Amino acid sequence: MNSYLASSIKQFEYYKSLGDKTLSQLTFEELKKEFEDDSNSISIIIKHIVGNMLSRWTNFLTEDGEKEWRQRDQEFIDSFHSKEELLKAWNKGWDCLFTAIKPLNDEDLERIIYIRNQGHTVVEAINRQMMHYAYHVGQIVFLGKLVKGKNWQSLSIPKGKSKDYNQEKFAKDKGKRHFTEDL
Numbered sequence: 001m002n003s004y005l006a007s008s009i010k011q012f013e014y015y016k017s018l019g020d021k022t023l024s025q026l027t028f029e030e031l032k033k034e035f036e037d038d039s040n041s042i043s044i045i046i047k048h049i050v051g052n053m054l055s056r057w058t059n060f061l062t063e064d065g066e067k068e069w070r071q072r073d074q075e076f077i078d079s080f081h082s083k084e085e086l087l088k089a090w091n092k093g094w095d096c097l098f099t100a101i102k103p104l105n106d107e108d109l110e111r112i113i114y115i116r117n118q119g120h121t122v123v124e125a126i127n128r129q130m131m132h133y134a135y136h137v138g139q140i141v142f143l144g145k146l147v148k149g150k151n152w153q154s155l156s157i158p159k160g161k162s163k164d165y166n167q168e169k170f171a172k173d174k175g176k177r178h179f180t181e182d183l
Contacts, residue, residue, distance in 0.1 A: 018140075026148070048072075
């Protein structure tokens with residue numbers, strides 16, 4: 001199970017890196033762009049992710065993941081005043097997650113924790129949150145790509161470059177490693 005925890009941490013780091021690489025390409029004004037009324041800008045998505053992370057991962061093993069102090073509806077109102085403030089919040093959320101997950105051990109994985117009084121094993125809770133963040137980071141990347149258009153710097157295999165990418169990968173010896181080690 002140690003491989004589950006190590007893999008989970010790597011996956012979370014990967015999703016954070018996708019977000020980081022997207023945020024680095026965008027101005028504050030671009031982060032606040034909404035494409036339609038009642039749609040979420042990247043800024044709003046980040047505010048929501050951070051609110052979720054702080055609620056879920058604070059006292060992760062001992063308190064319900066939906067904290068009384070969380071104001072979820074307020075997460076969908078953009079209130080960031082600068083890109084620096086947004087980045088500080090983004091990193092605070094991820095720091096809370098990593099502070100909670102990195103000390104976990106095999107014995108913790110089958111413990112029951114609660115989110116809105118619904119029991120989850122720690123494994124289930126980690127998976128739930130990972131998929132939630134992957135969903136939103138995907139939105140962030142997609143919106144970033146829409147905003148930047150032709151100026152977007154690809155975060156994956158660029159169109160038309162799959163053959164080159166595969167040649168590079170197959171040129172290496174077979175071995176067990178996490179896919180993010182080569183990024």
